[in-house]
Amino acid sequence: MTDSLLSMILLAPIVAVVLLLFIPPTAKKSIKLIAAMATGISLLMTIYVYINYDNNLGGMQFMQSIPWISDLGVAYTVGVDGISLPMLFLTNIIGFAAVFSSWNINERPKEFFILLLILLTGVMGTFIAGDLFIFLLCYELVVIPIYIMVIIWGSTKRVSKEYAGMKLTIYLLIGSAFMLVGIVALYLQAFPAGMRTFSIAALSQAHLLGTLSQSFQIIVFLLLLIGFGTLLSMFPFHTWSPDGYAGAPTAVSMIHAGVLKKIGGYGLIRLGLLVLPAGAKFWAPIIIVLALGNVIYAAYVAIVQKDLKYVIGYSSVSHMGYVLLGFAALNTISLTGAIANMVAHGIMSALFFAMIGYVYEKTHKRSIDKLRGLAHQMPRIAVGFMLAGMSSVGLPGLIGFMPEYTIFLGLFKVYPFLAIIAVSGIVFTAIYILRVLQKILFGPRNYGFDAIPDAKGPEMVPLFVLGSVLILFGIFPQLLLGMINGTIAPLQSFLQALNNEPSLLVVWGGIW
């Protein structure tokens, strides 16, 4: 039973997709209910796994492995550890919320929810895959539904939804092309012919065997960095993200900013760091510099934005900078923080996008200057905005604080002066978040909105679910950090060994 639990989590949305195929498009209510049930079941099972995961034991648990294409060394392997389980939880909670935030979709709901469920399956698959082949398969499964969803259900503001969808898709495909080349090279190099495997666990051991030379690791890591970095919206490969979110429908924005981006960070850790440690170490200084670009530069750009979705789009670029910083500091504390921050940012950006979606749906406005005093007519939505905003600002007691603090601490140990620049991000974040909150929520009553109802019924689900997680993990951060740490802490000696590997700084030092 517990062996196939993860497969069942993966299967629930697929079963729903099959069911939906047989339901007439006019039965809108049942379509939505089926989608909600499928994501709900996945979520409940994920929570069960989350609770029953043994932090003290760490490592991969709930493993299941079935050989698939034995000649190539492909097996259907799924399993979770302290890195992937929080991501799986994040995916399911946001997926569940995304279904309810799309409750009012009336244009082709059947297709919409089918695509949404496929999208979710793909994302879940990437996080729990223990096999690189399955990982890639699931990853490519993600890109296509997003493109269709943006160009059909998206919205056109500064840029057209076609442009947004195209930009998003092409950017990610080009990124994944680099990644694919890297992965194939890795597959061919890691083990001699006949012993080749896509198993991530086996590949993680390859660098110990000496088959992956230092220069090989450095080159392949660069390819992965371009791929995953684009997905993570690393500066300067970030411009797809604000445009893409602006064009996308609410649910896609939620899933994209909330979980899809995190595949980038997850991949960098799972494949970049664990499989190619020397490469990670080599490029770390560059990543730090680019990440500071994310944190400060994107925050600055967010300050002057006029469209709500752009603010949150740039905000998510800025927050991803913290994840990259935590990654590149390469110690257990910072890595724990980086993973926790992915979860934190996922929850809060999903909540943000859900609330923006409601406001846009109800008022048909997204421009900050045109919205005013929403707290008068929509106090519940205002609460959602405040919760998301305050945890974005890093307020203790909400989910955003502790991960950020952990990253800062880890970074401080390695680059104290750069850490100071990174910490200054908390001021900039406060500036753009409060600017938005003040303008749209408070101020004199806007009588034009008097007839508009507050969020109610199914619309309250995302607010309630995401809000509770924000507060729960905020007050008890150990629930999140403890699990991640169970897997990251044993890496201590692994990371220690990296101290002897050269980094880019050493090479530059040699040049000058």
Added chain:
Amino acid sequence: MELFALNHAWLIPLVPAAAFIIIGLFFKEFHQLSAGIAVLAGTFSFIMSAAVVMAVLDAGISVEMPFIQKIQWIKIAGMHFSMGVMIDPLSAMMLVVVSLVALLVEIYSIGYMKGDKGYGRFFAYISLFSASMLGLNIAVNFLQMYVFWELVGLCSYLLIGFYYYRISAREAAKKAFITTRIGDFGLLIGILSLQMVFGTVDFMELRHILPVYIAANGTGLLTIIGILLFIGPIGKSGQFPLHVWLPDAMEGPAPVSALIHAATMVVAGVYLVARSYFLFAQLPELLHLIAWLGAFTAFFAASIAITQREIKRILAYSTISQLGYMMMALGVGSLTASMFHLLTHAFFKSLLFLGAGAVMHAINEEADIFKMGGLRKKMPLVFVTMTIGVLAISGLPPFAGFFSKDEILAAAAAVSMPLYIIGTITAFMTAFYMARLLFVVFWGKEQHGHVHKTSYFMQIPLAVLSILAAFAGAAGYVGGFGDWVRFGEAMPEHMNIGLAGISTALSVAAIALAWHIYVSKKYLSDIIAQKMGFIYTVSFNKYYIDEFYAILCRIFIDGIGKIMYFIDLYIIDGIVNTMAALTVYCSRIFSKLQTGQIQTYVAIFFCGVIILLVYTIVFFTKINELAAGGGF
């Protein structure tokens, strides 16, 4: 009983927190009920705090040997934090001050907030604030302090913007949050550095490690860390140059100003320095800086307060000034004087704010003191209590402010004469502008025929606070209470009769001067203002600091932001779009090749063959030449 109080001290912040949740979730619409829950929780906290104080006295708990209870909050490899309760005389005193003022403010608000639509919301926020502030008081480490430090900041933000439909209120709330955030930025880096250097941020552990560290490594790095930590208090306690948010914070309801922006939250900065005094006391250069910054802030804010017209703004600048006094006391090495002043100031300043609120409430929220006038007879109780408050802050014996302010001045005189002189001049100015406020509001011509009655809920706290403002200072000199406020220093310092005489004389002179100007009208204030033209304008406009900051913001926030956005749109995205356009362009060109006409294809094919042929011939000739020449 004592043990019970200590062991259950964690309930002190927790009960108001529970009140917040209960009111916020269920009873926001039930006005009386929400107020009742808040007051009940407040009463519980106050009784428990009082019991804790008794326990501290009985059990002989000292700053060196505090009572500590903690639980693990976070534990990961290389980092762990606890949350807990640390009871010593310092935190016990703060507990009582905070819970007492909070309780009185809650009672006052029952009357003051009557009829407001956000009644339940108000009491929820106030309860959350009390919980956070009490949690800050009992912090066992810097991180716990930071957590609650931010939470009180949030409550301050929410309550400044309580009347969220006013543009001015929402802007003030934003300003407060962002300005204090700049301070928090420094504080956070300070805490991170502490953790880097010592591996812990626990107060007791640091206290033990510190002497060893200093003996081995000196104080160079520590001074930098100290400065970073101190940036937090500069923001929170409204010290120059981050004081700008506090006057604007008066957009909140009067009880909020009394509780948060006078008595409790703004002294959190002073408290943080006091709490980590074991660290600051080792850094003489930093103490020097703190003393001068405090003295400057005290003087600077007082010089603004003199010309302001809005009653709460005058009090706000006065608060900044008094906080400067407390900082100065810490800087000159007198923790005792600083904490003593914190205690007395909490009573008389919240009294003044609540009084001001009562006055404004009575005359339709009029804020300009020159539009009040002659309220002495109409509001006798408010008049009497506010007079006591003014006398207390002016430092006239036997009121509370006299003792605490005098102690600060004595401590300053012992260290540095210039500091003492600045402090004394500020005391003179304080007495003058407070007397001005009192005389203008309560004497002169009656401008309001009908005055709303002050409700009993508002009168009781005023009376209680005025008693405290009158006698709390004297209490410092009798019985065991003196030793308690004095934190282990064996005997209260002897009052310096000379210095006390000078400041009393100056205060009396200042009040007399104010009487001459504003009541007897021997010197007309307008004429003085004209004669002092430039100075008056500068002071009335708060030295134009807000305007200066606005310009800075426009340049360094909006300006740079726009440049960055330009770069994003036209350079980074420009490259992306150009590449996309190039791809399209190239494919257009190549697609031209596909004309569908066989002739063209054949022609191109033929050209290709010729090129290949020529190339091969040339290439092979070359190879043959090389071979002939023995090139291989």
